[in-house]
Amino acid sequence: MNKVVIITGANSGIGLALCERLLTEDSALQLCLACRNLRRAQAARSALLTSHPQAQVDLLQMDTSCISSVIEAAHEVKLRYNRLDYLYLNAGIMPNPQFDVKAFFKGLFSSNVVTMFANGEGILTQKDGVSPDGLQEVFATNLFGHFLLVRELEPLLCHTDRSSQVIWTSSSNAHRSAFNLADVQHCAGTQPYSSSKYASDLLSLALNSHFNHQGLYSSVICPGFVMTNLTYGILPSFPAFLWTLHMPLFWLIRMFTNTFTLTPYNGAEALFWLFQQKPESLDPQAKYHSLTSGLGNNYTRPHKMDIDLDTSEALYEKLLQLETKVRKEMKESKKSFPVGSQKPCRT
Template sequence: MSTNSSKKKLVAVITGGNSGVGLMTAERLIIVNGDEGVEICLVCRNKQRAETAKNSLLKTHPNATVDIVLIDTSSIASVIKGAKELRVKYKHIDLLYLNAGAFLVRRGINWSHMMSEIFDSESPGQKMLHMFTTGEGLLLQGDSVTEEGLQQVFATNLFGHFVLVQELKSVLGNESPSQVIWTSSRASVKSSFNVNDMQHKNGQDPYGSSKFGIDLMSVALNERMNKQKVYSHTCCPGLVLTNLTSAIFPMWIWYMLLPFFLLMRILISNFNMTACNGSESLVWLSQQNPEKLDPHSRYESNTSFLGKRYVTSRKLPVDVGPGDRLFKQCDSLYQKFKKGLPID
């Protein structure tokens, strides 16, 4: 249970908190707020990996409070069960990081598309820069269907987190503000998303679709929850070497490409490479007054050529109308799960 002290501790719940940007965010929150100034809850799928992550934090911060709740965001039953445990543990959650994600690459690089962009005669260099910045069209992605009948990427990245927010509404906001911080991406592609096919069953970019859905959902949540003192924002860690990138290429290839990526920082500032650099926007958001942040902007981690970390904002190409439709469709799907109805 959360403990009371003379100074209220922040409670930070982080999905995908056992590795990469999630784990680094946890460590940096402890550093920024002090070992005894924040309670960290690592929300993870795998108990063993979660315990390893917890022990690594306690090894360097022995006075910190670190807990674990097991949730697989691709499983709605798991989300509902885990949310109940979170409601018991915490009377109020200050920071809810929706960071867990899936990116399934099963067929490799789209070489024909990559070469056409590189050697495009109408806009030499521009399309290549866009491709390497966003990843749009670069990889031949895969997807799968969960046991509950949902598209894997949609469930993991977007819908499972939507359900988690709905299940935690009683411990968010009200007497003091709460921030809901989604991990979006430069790969958020508007053209990949269709609100009438929100699970992206018929497209070729489930990751880009899910990340644009996150941007839309964040705006929709603000429309509904700001009066409850719940503020939703999206952030972008940039290109970071994590478990997701290792699914694209083996890590040794990434390390061989490292000098190229460091050089590319001259043109592309979000080639952050390390989880510490990538976590900059996530930690920065925790230190802001959420009421003064722009709900229609994504906050992005950047690293200069000389290695200095900083945060910039990017206006989201989203409208309230499609976000409202997405929210209502996700809520309808959520209600079917709650009532045990067929989802098709």
């Protein structure tokens, strides 16, 4: 039976590169691109069908920052498919990134210069917004919307006679120091992106604790430093051609660190590698890193995450409580679940 794969945020960057690699590996799989912007998703689908004309590529409109959008999309998935083998949780945002120029130049002359380039530690902060449902936007988009999607798709993901994989695109910018269990939405901080990515690491561990016995396995990857729209957004006034001019410098840096994957194809290495693995053999406390050598060779390597089971379980319980709260609020405001007259979200 053909495998069913859903990828959120699949219309560009790492998500689109993964689609291309998966279809090259297995042209018979059923691939579903779950994207907020349907027009861009249609363009991505056309590009994939140009190189793989016999492929089955479906589109699903979904905005992970909007609860009603996630619920409606999950309902549509359950109508379309009777199984789900891979769920890639790749969609994410880093809104209004602020680049600390002073910290950057200070870091250039420190022993942490390579680390600074690799994960942006100490030089990037963000100003968060609020989602249509009153949640912190980064939290909703990067974490909670995906959590709800997994919860809604449990009937397709959980089977004792076969395994399924949930795979999170995390980041090297996922730092314990940015995460606060008492403020899971990161309302009071300046690093919502880092917090949301660290939370996804924790949540992955919790999903394994709760669902491995039902055949659902969760893994986390880090794509490395990749040139995507998210990267370009760090310096919004920095013209794209100047990023291109800096590529020789990045290639030089890659001679000293294997985390500079640079291209979406390279960044998707760990995502693709996990597609080829037996999930039962994977380490639930490892983050699988996409790496590229100075000569341009791609490979995947696991690194232990800075997480613990107690904190992951506490986060899981908090998310369950928030889920109950938002569902109750939607019902009380006469917004039917799972489909109906929900207020519109962004397209």
